[in-house]
Every structure is written in C-alpha cells, then in structure tokens.
Amino acid sequence: MKHKIIVTGGCGYIGSHTVIALIENNYDVVIIDDLSNSSDQILNRISKITSKRPTFEKVDLKDIQATNQVFEKHKNADAVIHFAAHKAVGESVQQPIKYYQNNLYTLINTLAAMAKHHINKFIFSSSATVYGIPQTLPITENNQTQRPFSPYGNTKKIAEEIIEDVVRSNTKMLAISLRYFNPIGAHESGWIGELPSGTPNNLMPFITQTAAGLREKLMVFGNDYPTKDGTPIRDYIHVVDLAEAHALALKRLLDRKVENSFEVFNIGTGEGYSVLEIIKAFESISGVVLKYEITERRAGDVPQLYADINLAKEKLGWTAKRGLKEMISSSWKWEENLRKNKNQLY
Numbered sequence: 400m401k402h403k404i405i406v407t408g409g410c411g412y413i414g415s416h417t418v419i420a421l422i423e424n425n426y427d428v429v430i431i432d433d434l435s436n437s438s439d440q441i442l443n444r445i446s447k448i449t450s451k452r453p454t455f456e457k458v459d460l461k462d463i464q465a466t467n468q469v470f471e472k473h474k475n476a477d478a479v480i481h482f483a484a485h486k487a488v489g490e491s492v493q494q495p496i497k498y499y500q501n502n503l504y505t506l507i508n509t510l511a512a513m514a515k516h517h518i519n520k521f522i523f524s525s526s527a528t529v530y531g532i533p534q535t536l537p538i539t540e541n542n543q544t545q546r547p548f549s550p551y552g553n554t555k556k557i558a559e560e561i562i563e564d565v566v567r568s569n570t571k572m573l574a575i576s577l578r579y580f581n582p583i584g585a586h587e588s589g590w591i592g593e594l595p596s597g598t599p600n601n602l603m604p605f606i607t608q609t610a611a612g613l614r615e616k617l618m619v620f621g622n623d624y625p626t627k628d629g630t631p632i633r634d635y636i637h638v639v640d641l642a643e644a645h646a647l648a649l650k651r652l653l654d655r656k657v658e659n660s661f662e663v664f665n666i667g668t669g670e671g672y673s674v675l676e677i678i679k680a681f682e683s684i685s686g687v688v689l690k691y692e693i694t695e696r697r698a699g700d701v702p703q704l705y706a707d708i709n710l711a712k713e714k715l716g717w718t719a720k721r722g723l724k725e726m727i728s729s730s731w732k733w734e735e736n737l738r739k740n741k742n743q744l745y
C-alpha cells in the first residue's frame with residue numbers, strides 16, 4: 400500500500416523538486432498550492448519527468464474552511480510536508496503583516512486541519528536564517544536561534560516554536576524541521592527550476608538572468624566583510640540534494656525512527672563559498688563573462704553562514720551528493736531553457 404503525502408506549496412521551487420523525489424520513492428503525492436507564486440504548468444513538468452501526475456488541489460491555506468475541506472478529502476494521508484509560504488526577504492521587510500499573516504495563518508490552519516483529521520507526521524521547510532548572526536561556525540543545530548533580521552526569517556523561527564508546542568500537546572504527533580542553507584540549482588532535465596517573480600532577491604537567479612542579458616549587471620552587495628575576499632560566504636546546496644533530504648526525513652518519520660517528537664536538521668553541504676567565488680565559478684562553467692559592480696552592503700546580510708551537517712548525516716543517512724559545478728551548470732541550463740522555450744515552460 401503506497402503512503403500518501405500532502406505537499407503544501409508543492410508547485411514552488413523546492414516543493415516541486417521534492418514532489419519529484421517523493422514520486423521517485425514511490426509515494427502518492429497530493430499538492431496543495433494557491434499558485435500565488437507558482438504555476439500549475441509545473442504539474443505538466445513533473446509528469447513529464449516522472450510520468451506520474453500528482454493530485455493537485457488549488458487552495459489558499461489562509462482560508463480555514465477550504466483547508467478543512469481539502470484535508471477532509473485527503474484525510475487518509477500519512478504525512479504533510481509544508482512549503483507553503485512567502486519567501487522574499489526584502490519584501491517581508493516592506494510588508495511584514497503580509498508575511499506574518501500568510502506564513503503563520505497557513506501553518507496554523509494546516510496544523511489544525513491535521514489534528515482534526517488525525518494526520519500526525521509533519522515536515523517543515525525552515526531556514527538557516529533562524530540562527531541570525533551565528534555565534535560559532537560551522538553552525539550546528541545546537542546553535543542558539545536568534546531573532547532573524549527579516550520578518551520572513553522570523554516567521555520561520557516562530558513557526559518552529561508553534562510546531563514544538565503543538566507536538567508537545569499531541570503525543571501522537573511527530574515533526575521534523577529542515578533548516579535549509581542556500582538552495583540553488585535545478586533538476587538535471589532543465590524542465591523545472593527557480594522562477595523568481597520580478598527582480599530576483601537571491602544571488603544565483605540574478606547571476607543567470609544577468610548572463611542571459613535580462614539584467615544589465617549584478618550588484619555585489621559589499622566587499623568589505625571579514626572574509627577571504629571581502630564578500631559574504633554562504634553554504635549553497637543543490638535543490639535536488641535538498642529534495643532528497645526531505646524524502647529521507649519522511650522515511651524517518653514513517654518508520655518512527657525519530658529520537659524526539661520534534662527534531663531539527665541543518666541541510667547544507669558544510670562548504671562555504673564567497674560571492675566572488677560563485678561569480679568566478681559561474682564564468683568558468685558557463686563561458687559567460689559576468690558584468691558586476693561592487694556596491695554598498697545589503698541590510699541584514701551576515702558575513703558567513705555555513706552548516707555543520709553531521710547530524711543529518713548520522714540520523715537521516717543524508718549528505719549532499721552534488722557539488723558547486725553541478726549546482727551552477729544546472730542553474731544555467733534552466734535559465735537557457737527558460738529563454739528558449741519560454742512559451743512552453745510556464
């Protein structure tokens with residue numbers, strides 16, 4: 400009997416890659432997505448890649464009634480993986496209420512619907528941003544979480560605290576929070592990838608759009624940080640490695656291998672690269688010379704963030720398999736595909 404998994408936000412960047420990993424691991428998948436930051440075209444892409452089309456429910460999880468109806472319909476689900484959230488750091492600073500409403504209402508309504516329909520295994524899409532400015536490096540799961548700079552990051556920190564309280568109140572519930580470092584890259588097929596709406600906030604899509612001639616140049620936000628070349632260091636992780644981490648976390652929950660009812664894992668490579676290193680790597684992999692300019696620091700950026708990933712290795716049996724070359728070449732292939740088949744892809 401196949402396990403049935405509900406994936407909220409499953410039409411998004413990380414969600415869609417995770418849906419593919421779940422299908423490849425023989426799960427039945429139900430995607431719940433409001434398509435506010437994605438397209439249902441992704442369903443065609445997923446079925447093109449896996450030759451299976453996940454069940455799709457277009458629901459805004461801020462709507463309590465609609466949420467309960469869809470969970471009633473799929474009450475035989477074995478677990479929920481929750482991606483549904485807004486994720487633009489800069490936008491969250493401008494519109495905190497939009498972010499607290501969306502990211503917390505969707506979480507709370509999902510948890511309430513799970514409790515009502517006795518679905519009690521939950522995986523949460525969290526972020527290394529909950530560590531704030533790290534006290535020590537590499538960052539372990541025991542690092543103190545601090546109030547993140549952005550409302551986006553704070554919704555992730557508050558969400559984890561809500562989940563912990565709900566798990567504590569319900570002895571049957573088990574939850575895992577995965578704290579992503581910097582997801583980049585795309586599925587090797589080039590059929591799915593990151594689709595930022597408007598001007599990209601993140602480094603990699605801005606690089607590929609600049610190289611594709613869609614942006615005039617890349618602004619490098621500061622080169623006066625206390626790092627090897629003055630630019631900030633991040634732990635970039637291939638989105639397919641990240642997707643596979645979700646499948647392993649799900650197995651841990653379904654097999655009841657957890658040691659605590661609420662567990663947290665860092666998902667990164669443990670390797671840090673500076674912005675200038677990423678630029679140089681992109682140029683040598685793509686053969687495109689990137690136009691960039693060093694500008695002022697961006698508010699809220701920290702000098703270095705990279706993970707200690709021993710806990711995920713030991714408990715999930717997971718490590719990243721894909722290196723920087725594959726992260727960058729798959730990002731570039733996706734961008735080139737977007738330009739070539741724009742009318743077909745989305």
Ligand code: WQD
Binds near residue numbers: 601
């Ligand atoms: C990486 C580095 C920038 C753009 C955020 C969120 C995190 C997750 C990933 C959602 C930084 C520099 C960037 C540009 C630049 N988001 N940069 N020019 O800020 O590490 O993490 O995105 O899940 O939760 O906090 O990622 O890609 O924005 O920036 O110089 O145009 O690239 O200063 O040093 P970040 P990023």
